[in-house]
Amino acid sequence: MPSARRIMVGSVPVGGGAPVAVQSMTCTRTGDAAATLAQVRALVAAGCELVRVSLPTAEEAPAFARVVREAPALAACAAPVPIIADVHYDWRLALAAIAAGAAGIRINPGTMAEKHVREIVRVAAEARVPAGGGGEGGTAAPAAPAVVPVAIRIGVNAGSLPRDLRGKAEREPAAALVEAALRWAARFDEWGFHAYKLSVKSSSVPVTLEAYRLLAARTDAPLHVGVTEAGTVWSGTIKSAVGIGALLAEGIGDTVRVSLTGDPVEEVRVAWKILAALDLRRRGPEVISCPTCGRTEVDIVGLAEDVERRLAGDAALAGSAITVAVMGCRVNGPEEARHADYGIAAGAGEGVLFDHGERVEALPEGQLVDALLARIRAAGA
Ligand code: SF4
Numbered sequence: 001m002p003s004a005r006r007i008m009v010g011s012v013p014v015g016g017g018a019p020v021a022v023q024s025m026t027c028t029r030t031g032d033a034a035a036t037l038a039q040v041r042a043l044v045a046a047g048c049e050l051v052r053v054s055l056p057t058a059e060e061a062p063a064f065a066r067v068v069r070e071a072p073a074l075a076a077c078a079a080p081v082p083i084i085a086d087v088h089y090d091w092r093l094a095l096a097a098i099a100a101g102a103a104g105i106r107i108n109p110g111t112m113a114e115k116h117v118r119e120i121v122r123v124a125a126e127a128r129v130p131a132g133g134g135g136e137g138g139t140a141a142p143a144a145p146a147v148v149p150v151a152i153r154i155g156v157n158a159g160s161l162p163r164d165l166r167g168k169a170e171r172e173p174a175a176a177l178v179e180a181a182l183r184w185a186a187r188f189d190e191w192g193f194h195a196y197k198l199s200v201k202s203s204s205v206p207v208t209l210e211a212y213r214l215l216a217a218r219t220d221a222p223l224h225v226g227v228t229e230a231g232t233v234w235s236g237t238i239k240s241a242v243g244i245g246a247l248l249a250e251g252i253g254d255t256v257r258v259s260l261t262g263d264p265v266e267e268v269r270v271a272w273k274i275l276a277a278l279d280l281r282r283r284g285p286e287v288i289s290c291p292t293c294g295r296t297e298v299d300i301v302g303l304a305e306d307v308e309r310r311l312a313g314d315a316a317l318a319g320s321a322i323t324v325a326v327m328g329c330r331v332n333g334p335e336e337a338r339h340a341d342y343g344i345a346a347g348a349g350e351g352v353l354f355d356h357g358e359r360v361e362a363l364p365e366g367q368l369v370d371a372l373l374a375r376i377r378a379a380g381a
Contacts, residue, residue, distance in 0.1 A: 003254050004220040007195045008148040010082030010103030011132030012049055014197060015222030015254040019281055022271045023050040023224070023257040024264045025086065030054055033063040033070075039264065040067065041074045044081050046268040047283045050255060052106060054086040055093050065100035080130065084153070091116035095123055103129045104151040109184045110160035117184075121193045124150040148195070153224055154188070155199045156181040173202065174210035178218070185221060197221060197254065201228035205243040216252045225253035233262040237270050245274050282321040285311045285376075288340060289326040296328035297348035298365055306369055307344075314377070322376065325354075334359060342376055344368045 006016025014021055024043050028035040030053055040051050051071070055064050064085065072080030084104040085097030089111045097105050098120075105124065109117045128147040161169050161180050169176035177200040188196050198221050200211040208227050216223060227243035230236035240258040247253045256274070258267040275281040289304035290296075304326040311317055311324060325343030327333025330352050333345030338357045345352050351368045353360045355375060363371050 003216075003222040005194070005222060007151050007197060007222055008131050008145065009050055009084065009151040009255075010129050010148070011080060012082055014151075018254065020248065020253055020275060021049045021255045022047055022268055022275070023052060023084075023255050024048045024267045024271075025052040025054070025257065027264055029060075030056065030067070031060040031063045033066040036063070036067050037070055037074055040071050040081065040083070042265050043268055044074070046265045047272050048081070048264075048268045050082050050084055050104070052084040052086050052257075055097050056088075058090075058093065058096060061093070061096040061100060064097065064102075068101040080132065082129075084151075091120055094120045098123050098127050098150050101129060102150060104153065106153040106155050108155050108157060108160055109187075110156060110162065110180060114187070117187070118191060121152065121188060121191050124152055124195070125193050149193075150195070152188070152193070152196045153199060154181055154184045154196055155201070155224070156184070157200075157228070158202065173204075174200075174207050174214060177202065177207075177211045178214045181215060182218060185219060194221075197224050199224040199226070201226050203227065203229040205239055208243045209246055212247050212252050213250070216250075222254040223252060224255045224257065226257040226259055228259055230259045231261060233260050233266050236260040236262075237266075240270060241274050241277075244271075245278060248274065248278050248280060284318050285320050286323045287311065287326060288323060288337065290328045290333065290336065292328050295332070298328065298346040298351070300326060300328040300346065303344070303346060303369065307372065310369070310373055311376075314373075316377065324372070324376070330362075342372060344372050 003015035007014050012021050026036050026039045028039050030036055043051055053067055068083045071083055082103030085102040086106045087094045091112050094105050127150045131145045131148040156177055161176055165176045165180055181198045181200050200215055202208045205227055225244055225247050227239050230239040244256050256271050258270045260267050272283045276286055287308045292300050307326050322341040325337030325340035327337050327345040330345045330347040334354045337343045343354050349365050350362055351365055352362050353371050
């Protein structure tokens, strides 16, 4: 079941029917504010809507505060990108992050004393961060408030379960994760704090799927989904696509983070591809290309990569939802790609350009991509 409850993480609505938001995390040293800000910019440019930044030590708090302060000016988006602090073990770092203006914090409450978690919740509830709205009588969307409390993600993992759940975790790892998350959610509710979301990630796809299915059946709180420590870009992409994709296809998940051992910009690109594959959200043109076969007479791999790279690099098309086909033969190609908005079907030395299923013209192979891009741009797609 999709989460019924909506929270705001700064300017980004999460849950309650809001679009699934894309999150990633910087991997620079947070103490190097300039490098971290540069990575925030790259992530936002790729479509990241929530950026998580770790706050490992108090010494890095000033740099973290600078990132929070300067990120809105960097981000070329309508509203300032919310910065979420990733905090482990030391509850005082969570307070420092809130004081620095973080829109959200991610904690694993199981690594802290309950009285300290309570204090984090109290401070988060009293803090106010910009939400991008105008509040009552404002000019923004009527439902958008001007300021909101600091949101908290309760991020449970297998390594920090309460003592009484550790035996259960051996037998039923997913159920143990869910139990731990729901205990904390109940605490937060008792304390009158509802601006939280939950995550129960595992590095195992089956455990992740089972845990989120169990969790979604028992809470209406927004869920942050992902497969943790998924691996390198290639294998992690597959694990994430399977795990996150399966959950999203069932309507489970309000924010997603693809975890890859690599450039976090790749995480954002993969997340968008997962959302697009499920027709949940689109960011820019979608390229479909034939798998090639014995009829292929040209370098379709090179052509498809060229088209994809040039479409992705065209800022004017970032909001476009067109589908572009790159096919390997002039006879079957246009028919096989008849649902595409635009396309090329290449044969030996020559190919055809088509527009919404209609053949436009035949062109020498070397002119096909330029002609395709020109037609798309001329249509203002
Ligand atoms: S479009 Fe043509 S070349 Fe590509 S797979 Fe189909 S038949 Fe083969």
